[in-house]
Amino acid sequence: MYVAPRNPTEERIAALWQELLNVEKVGVYDNFFQVGGNSLIASRLLYRIHDVFEVELPLSQLFEATTVAAIAEMVEEQILREVDALSEHEAEALVD
Numbered sequence: 001m002y003v004a005p006r007n008p009t010e011e012r013i014a015a016l017w018q019e020l021l022n023v024e025k026v027g028v029y030d031n032f033f034q035v036g037g038n039s040l041i042a043s044r045l046l047y048r049i050h051d052v053f054e055v056e057l058p059l060s061q062l063f064e065a066t067t068v069a070a071i072a073e074m075v076e077e078q079i080l081r082e083v084d085a086l087s088e089h090e091a092e093a094l095v096d
Contacts (some may be wrong), residue, residue: 002027009053009072016048017068028069032062055079 002025005011010028017026021036032042042062049071050056055078057071065071 001029003029005068007072009076010068012052013049013072013075014068016045016052020045020048026068028072029067032066032071049075053079055082 005014005028014026014028017030017032017035017037018024020041023035026035032045037045039059042059046057046059046062053075055075057074057078061074062071065074
């Protein structure tokens with residue numbers, strides 16, 4: 001059953017899937033490998049995720065988190081970890 005992206009992170013990741021997999025519509029619970037993904041496309045996806053969200057995810061995580069929803073959650077968790085690791089000065093510089 002198709003479930004549409006529910007937030008901006010899921011929307012952007014779904015759009016990347018659509019582009020890389022050349023599919024018209026991707027639901028948040030669709031399995032990357034069942035809709036045509038493979039390890040080469042997974043590598044390209046992680047590269048694009050890095051470009052868009054400025055986070056690094058290892059390829060092994062994509063084999064564990066195979067849905068838009070799961071990948072979006074990983075991206076958001078990584079962003080939060082990086083923000084938490086900022087010093088007060090670094091955080092202020094981002095806001096200014």
